[in-house]
Amino acid sequence: MFRESIKVIDCTIRDGGLxxxxxxxxxxxxxxxxxxxxxxxxxxxxxxxxxKSAYSRDExxxxxxxxxxxxARIVGExxxxxxxxxxxxxxxxxxxxxxxxxxxxxxxxxVACYAHQTDSAIALAHHCxxxxxxVTINLMAVSKxxxxxxxxALNDLAxxxxxxxxxxxxxxxxxxxxxxxxxxxxxxxxxxxxxxFHGHNNMQxxxxxxVESIIHGADMLDGSMLGIGxxxxxxxxxxxxxxxxxxxxxxxxxxKAIQEHLIPMQQKIDWGYHMPYLICGAMNEHPRSAMKxxxxxxxxxxxxxxxxxxxTQILE
Amino acid sequence: MFRESIKVIDCTIRDGGLxxxxxxxxxxxxxxxxxxxxxxxxxxxxxxxxxKSAYSRDExxxxxxxxxxxxARIVGExxxxxxxxxxxxxxxxxxxxxxxxxxxxxxxxxVACYAHQTDSAIALAHHCxxxxxxVTINLMAVSKxxxxxxxxALNDLAxxxxxxxxxxxxxxxxxxxxxxxxxxxxxxxxxxxxxxFHGHNNMQxxxxxxVESIIHGADMLDGSMLGIGxxxxxxxxxxxxxxxxxxxxxxxxxxKAIQEHLIPMQQKIDWGYHMPYLICGAMNEHPRSAMKxxxxxxxxxxxxxxxxxxxTQILE
Numbered sequence: 001m002f003r004e005s006i007k008v009i010d011c012t013i014r015d016g017g018l019x020x021x022x023x024x025x026x027x028x029x030x031x032x033x034x035x036x037x038x039x040x041x042x043x044x045x046x047x048x049x050x051x052k053s054a055y056s057r058d059e060x061x062x063x064x065x066x067x068x069x070x071x072a073r074i075v076g077e078x079x080x081x082x083x084x085x086x087x088x089x090x091x092x093x094x095x096x097x098x099x100x101x102x103x104x105x106x107x108x109x110x111v112a113c114y115a116h117q118t119d120s121a122i123a124l125a126h127h128c129x130x131x132x133x134x135v136t137i138n139l140m141a142v143s144k145x146x147x148x149x150x151x152x153a154l155n156d157l158a159x160x161x162x163x164x165x166x167x168x169x170x171x172x173x174x175x176x177x178x179x180x181x182x183x184x185x186x187x188x189x190x191x192x193x194x195x196x197f198h199g200h201n202n203m204q205x206x207x208x209x210x211v212e213s214i215i216h217g218a219d220m221l222d223g224s225m226l227g228i229g230x231x232x233x234x235x236x237x238x239x240x241x242x243x244x245x246x247x248x249x250x251x252x253x254x255x256k257a258i259q260e261h262l263i264p265m266q267q268k269i270d271w272g273y274h275m276p277y278l279i280c281g282a283m284n285e286h287p288r289s290a291m292k293x294x295x296x297x298x299x300x301x302x303x304x305x306x307x308x309x310x311x312t313q314i315l316e
Numbered sequence: 317m318f319r320e321s322i323k324v325i326d327c328t329i330r331d332g333g334l335x336x337x338x339x340x341x342x343x344x345x346x347x348x349x350x351x352x353x354x355x356x357x358x359x360x361x362x363x364x365x366x367x368k369s370a371y372s373r374d375e376x377x378x379x380x381x382x383x384x385x386x387x388a389r390i391v392g393e394x395x396x397x398x399x400x401x402x403x404x405x406x407x408x409x410x411x412x413x414x415x416x417x418x419x420x421x422x423x424x425x426x427v428a429c430y431a432h433q434t435d436s437a438i439a440l441a442h443h444c445x446x447x448x449x450x451v452t453i454n455l456m457a458v459s460k461x462x463x464x465x466x467x468x469a470l471n472d473l474a475x476x477x478x479x480x481x482x483x484x485x486x487x488x489x490x491x492x493x494x495x496x497x498x499x500x501x502x503x504x505x506x507x508x509x510x511x512x513f514h515g516h517n518n519m520q521x522x523x524x525x526x527v528e529s530i531i532h533g534a535d536m537l538d539g540s541m542l543g544i545g546x547x548x549x550x551x552x553x554x555x556x557x558x559x560x561x562x563x564x565x566x567x568x569x570x571x572k573a574i575q576e577h578l579i580p581m582q583q584k585i586d587w588g589y590h591m592p593y594l595i596c597g598a599m600n601e602h603p604r605s606a607m608k609x610x611x612x613x614x615x616x617x618x619x620x621x622x623x624x625x626x627x628t629q630i631l632e
Contacts, residue, residue, distance in 0.1 A: 175527060175559070176492065201520075203555050208524030211491055238591070239519050242598035243491070251598075255591055255618040263616060275554070275571055282558035282567075300579060302571040 015229035022061035035257035101132025172202030196220030202281025331545035338377035351573035417448025488518030512536030518597025
């Protein structure tokens with residue numbers, strides 16, 4: 001599929017860091033950065049922009065904060081075609097912690113919010129735009145949002161100046177028909193906006209859903225190398241790049257980074273397709289209970305986890 | 317999705333055996349059998365029906381042959397709702413090696429063939445039907461078959477008495493749009509036939525493509541526990557059962573078999589999503605070169621495998 005408007009965002013460090021509190025060594029981050037540059041990926045989301053009043057620097061590595069001195073250690077002045085992105089969570093960042101674009105190596109700020117936080121997200125996004133950044137809003141957990149509330153959020157976003165809005169399958173719970181329905185709804189209610197898609201791989205559908213979103217018009221596509229990310233992880237970047245035939249993208253540098261950096265990382269942190277994540281995805285539940293189970297002594301007792309989850313659903 | 321005509325076939329032993337020459341111990345096979353019975357799966361494909369003149373019994377375990385004495389050791393008289401299936405490859409089975417249905421525990425014979433073998437497949441399938449078996453024909457590697465040859469094969473199959481014809485994504489190379497196109501073509505050219513789907517997971521699309529085939533009318537669906545199968549493996553049965561809301565299917569027995577039998581089996585044989593399989597899938601190539609690479613000393617040098625494959629494609 002060749003559509004020049006398509007852009008790919010690598011989320012390896014940002015989403016992968018959810019599994020190790022962003023405690024990556026510089027060699028790993030540099031390897032991912034170089035692979036992004038060499039493969040022609042459009043953006044690398046290198047971490048979160050957060051306030052140090054919200055998170056401890058002792059417990060969290062540098063990519064929870066994306067200070068420019070840390071960025072410069074990896075990318076120098078970033079004299080490449082790769083743009084850098086950082087994510088900001090509503091309520092975890094103060095406006096004054098965001099430097100003007102001309103003082104920062106970050107090119108794009110992505111504001112993540114739940115539907116009820118849409119007003120705050122628009123305000124923060126407009127603030128970032130006024131400081132000179134490219135901006136997106138990533139509306140999370142829409143698989144739990146009833147129609148009326150979603151329409152209100154999308155109508156508000158349509159009125160905003162924010163040019164890019166993401167469909168996010170936060171719980172990895174959605175099938176192709178839901179992706180089609182949401183992508184078309186976003187396009188319909190927000191004419192002129194670019195639509196993005198960020199999937200999770202609980203049911204091994206992150207890549208398939210990304211393709212589905214492309215078919216229905218999404219142009220900003222998230223992936224991570226070997227799918228690294230919270231819980232079951234994300235759309236594997238390598239599947240997406242193998243699919244897109246746009247000549248600017250190269251698969252080989254990503255394969256190289258996977259063999260040199262991601263495969264060794266699998267010995268340290270355990271993301272990917274596991275039964276507890278599948279169960280949460282199929283039940284449209286946040287993966288936190290699965291992540292807790294996977295860190296406990298009964299991690300391989302999938303039937304017991306299933307029982308605990310079905311008991312919860314019946315009681316609720 | 318509740319469509320009563322849907323039937324699920326577990327291929328754990330048959331397709332998984334391609335990775336270990338069907339050298340499963342009885343405890344493993346019994347565990348899979350019991351999980352199939354308890355989960356409400358419709359068929360268990362327990363192996364191949366092959367002639368001992370075609371394959372050595374020393375090199376291949378019992379499920380390459382599916383002798384009734386071996387079957388009885390696992391299933392007794394199989395007084396359950398689960399039906400047993402065996403696959404037969406054209407040219408690897410003599411007619412006289414197929415007992416009459418009344419002397420066999422096998423309920424269904426599935427004939428696998430390439431498009432140019434369709435005439436032989438129909439003859440063998442009719443022979444099996446005349447002996448009393450349910451029968452399918454699984455038309456392999458259609459991602460390499462040009463339109464004219466595919467149409468001829470489907471027209472011949474339409475004229476046959478064989479009631480069930482499979483779309484098979486042998487190389488794990490197909491995307492949702494190709495699944496849609498093929499499923500609709502099969503239905504269009506073979507009115508009245510039941511359509512099946514068998515996927516491979518090279519690009520993590522086996523489950524997504526199975527859902528796509530269901531949407532467009534496929535009713536016979538293959539999966540295997542934890543996706544065990546040749547190379548990247550199959551559609552994970554657990555994802556399919558979690559998706560189908562038909563009340564006859566239960567997920568828990570499959571989870572139990574996965575934790576007790578499949579997770580330990582992963583220590584012995586290495587199937588699943590690996591970069592060489594992704595590369596072959598994306599290139600629409602047979603996984604044999606990837607399997608050879610994965611068995612060699614450079615197995616983790618994905619970039620080198622990519623180079624070897626792209627060199628081949630340019631030279632051909």
